[in-house]
Amino acid sequence: MTALDERALQTSIRDLGVQARAAGRVLRSLPSERKVAALHAIAAGLRERHAEILTANARDVEAAVSSGLPDAMVARLKLDARALETIAADVLAVSRLPDPVGETTPEAMQPSGIRVATRRVPLGVLGVIYESRPNVTVDVAALGVMSGNAVILRGGKETIHSNASLGDVVAAALASVGLPPTAVQVIRDPARERVLELLKLDDLVDAIIPRGGAGLHRFCVENATVPVIVGGIGVVHLYLDHSFTHTAEDVQTAVQIIRNAKVQKPSACNALDTLLIDRAALDSLPVIARDLAAHGVTLRADPDAQAVLDAAGVSAQPAQDADFGTEFLALTASVKVVAGLDEALDFIAAHGNHTDVILSRDPAQIDRFVQDVDSAAVVVNASPRFNDGGQLGLGAEVAISTQKLHARGPMALRELTTTKWVVMGNGQVRG
Template identity: 60%
Template sequence: IGAIYEARPNVTVDIAALCLKAGNAVILRGGSDIARSVAATTTVIAEALEQAGLPIFAVQSITDPDRELVRQLLRLDRYVDMIIPRGGVSLHRFCVENATVPVIVGGMGVSHIYVEPSADFARAVPVVVNAKVQRPGACNALDTLLVHRAAAPVFLPMVAATLAEYNVELRCDLEALAILADAPGHENWQLRPAEPADFGREFLALIVAIKVVGDIDEALDHIAQYGGHSEAILTGDPANAVRFTREVDATAVFVNASTRFNDGGQFGLGAEVAISTNRLHARGPMGLQELTTYTWIGEGDYLVRI
């Protein structure tokens, strides 16, 4: 397995441990900012492998910053079975465009929460806030809040006031902006008109885009255009909840829960190397099982096929 990542030196240990547990060797390539940390960590891992009687070269790292070496790694299909990129859009695009090795695309994408008039607003506000502020740099953090037009006049001021306590910038469409700009306390909120590109942007920061929609159909259409990572509906309507889970195409879909639950540990799968947005071979949190394959074994008494 090849793992290419831009930051977060802790990924070195996470991926190495999971690959070893699954019986895989791994080649690690961290970004230039963490190259020394990756090299030092890999050295310690090699020492631990030797003490355990395991092959010391089961975990290796590329510390040279030359990007041509990454291109070569992406084409080692004779030796490498899978590439896992962990980083921004440009890294994923570079891997997909240059690899002859299968690439797991994941860890990026716009996440949505859609709020219906039937939702319990008092309980919905903490869910939205949790999805946005608990860890804004995570891939499953909320990016766009969709609110039904019938719910917007009451719900938007409620959630905006709480988000403002965490210094969240609100990038609103015209309808949401008009509602919030007329609400008590708005002068203390970071209100901005949304640009069209904001609704397709993974912010990874204390910023959320807000859009008012006419019905669930419009919400589903919007998510189909921009989403696919972690999507949630807050509703008291069981029929719409079922429809949402059936029609949204994403790695994880939630009813009355935060998008932050899209995580291997939260699903009981243990640690993960990435959250894959691929449809094959892995989708969602990639843990030990997704790092293995299988072989069919047949035993007989000198059997021949007829």
């Protein structure tokens, strides 16, 4: 029997929650060294037990192929020795991040004589629900343990054998360093009812983090009584101001940034969706559009942009209303001509929330853009693809939050913690 078969009749989701809660109580008081040791053991386990992990993964790949999953999806779930090595290296990278747990604010004496401070503590128990890509199982396990949280993981059913095997390796690694193996638990029953049970376990689970498409996020938001951190979904705008098109060098930089924004990884949430082009910068549109077309991008242009592109002999499709405020996740982008910064800001206020870029040489404009745009990340004269945990200096990320409560943008170790008040007295009562 495989690891998965053995656990087919595993404990209920509530039992997983109870065990996670108990494990979280152990993890929350661990010194950093013991968490680092756990991550080292996980990385070692991944290397030592690669054969068994790849065998489990092969079952998933076989099932995916025979069920007719598209090649791109099959490629996403396939592991090999090199991929496993990368996953192990990522675990070690997380082990080198500074541990935020235990950070304490300076004590402040209050008029009553009590001394108060806040201390950074783990959230407790995290439920992470994701699709495809088995590396997420290990990434989240590592971030969870390093931040002192217990995690309950529910991956896609296409990777269920891989995830069960990775979960076994992680659990054994935790046990090998004297930590509760239930600090990282993988839900091995693919039934959707198990997800619903997890979403409603609000007495035991402190946060749900979905990673996946809009449908998954919506399902979590609509069904969870546990607080959900929504992320990943969002529209990315780039406003090109005429002040960034006065020299050939600037135009070339704009072309490169826009290409990078759209082409480097079109399936990413921080890829460009809509180009807002200043009417006074329209001369630059043909060169930008030709470059995008040469990289396989289909443009959907509003009538004013279309007219310019037609005159220049560059092909584009007419944009429909639905092409604005839409996340394409593909080699498609919409283009809209705006009268200037004000119209761009109004448009972004109506459609933006994830990452928005301005290309401008006007400091006053840049200030206004940075101040007014209310998105997880505002980017000046660079690619929106920098809205990423690694690129922003967090070292890793469990997800990119696009909501405003708790965490915004990439979530790494600190974003998996909270604080508690510590009040030191010597007999004070409240008057």
